[in-house]
Amino acid sequence: MNKVFSDTGNVLLGLDHPEDNTLASPAQFAEYTVILITEGEGIFHADFASFPFTSPVILFSTPQQSIYIKETKPVKYVMLQFHSDFYCIEYHRNEVACNGLLFNNIYIEPSLKLSQGELDSYLQLIRQINDEFKQPDPSDIVLRAYLQLFLAKSSSIKIKSIEKQKVFKDEKMDLFKQLLEENFLTLHKPSDYASLLAMTPNNFTKQCTRRFNKTPSQLIQERLILEAKKQLHLTRLSIKEIAFALKFQDEYYFSRVFKKMTKISPQTFRNTTGISIVADLSI
Template identity: 55%
Template structure:
């Protein structure tokens, strides 16, 4: 069940029933991804981040992340894929605050744990989406409404678990300070030792705490923060690749392109072509 872009032939929105076998080998998808796993457990790999999951759970991924599911036995799930041209999460930020929460967040694990009651609600939503797709002419408006409801409910549950301190380790003031420092200085400070010095701790101690708290090394977080900003500018602006490279303080666009491809598997041009340029880019120019 899928909708195809009339002009570019890119996938716009799809809903399929699949299992962990389909994700047993690393793969990249050009769309935003939501996996609804009613039951079962395993390990979810998204780029270089890994974490264990146990259903019922929702798993999230952004375009061109390298994804893999590792399970001891076959785990079925519903797979939602949507293109930014079908539903722009940045444009709908006011209605559904999922950008930076469910997607495009380098600090948090991309999942939402569900209660039995919440899982039943999502099962019903999936069933309603399936029913609409089976119509002779599925309504894009109805499909978007169901997708928006699914994302809104997911965001609400995620925020609730974060507020209750149930999602991840207890808050660490020093690591939260590192998060703020990284968001402020990622363009100019590219070495873990730079941040260790700002935090007045040894580099070794800093690395250990960061790995425990975020599940990533400081080097990985620094790289991820730069890649995240590059993706934002490619998707949310009409700046040229050369202009983006300059804005991100790269010496030239060729070095930037090599850096981007090394960390995403695709060139900046391919990423922009496959994910599209958001409506937000044109609205910001008005």
């Protein structure tokens, strides 16, 4: 695996061509993980959700997600990983609108289906990254530029694919998404939203699962944890302050809920993912 390390020994950028499916069992990484599947098919598991895929496709994962790939046909892939200290997707959101599109979006699948031509262009880009790694003194600037191109290209294709998709119109689920964004801090039960939508709990669950491939409970929990991750990564608020902002009774209960959902504590998440440069921009 080709890697760029920080002065403290942490991986900033990594590119791997595993011979076997190294993600056959659950794994968690401190880095953003991009998996370019060139052959095979299977099911991509990310935390408590699962998404079937057929190559060629790109899969995306945020730091400390528990991910693994269950093959239905043998897969081959390239794994590109980057730490936010190397490339902050929030800081560069004007150049590459991938935050909330490729990463950190609980409502859409974390995947990007590719045409053969698109796959070829990605493989060419991977070769260029490999070539730079082989230089006596690989340039961070060049590698960062290739990574930005990779993400920008992915965002462009993703936006076009969303626009072309003929998703069945479901005003109730569109409204649920809006209600969840407005009330995730205070309404934590599926029945709360079912009542607001004037739906029976069973019908609500069925429509939600059909639309988002997740149950209402999954979405409600994921939205709260997503906000917690944002606060841990994008601010310098203490754990206690974040717990209060998210309306937990105290930081200990917050830590228990966070660890139950992510398998790590809030402090460990912050330590491994780091605090974004964005946290200091408003100071």
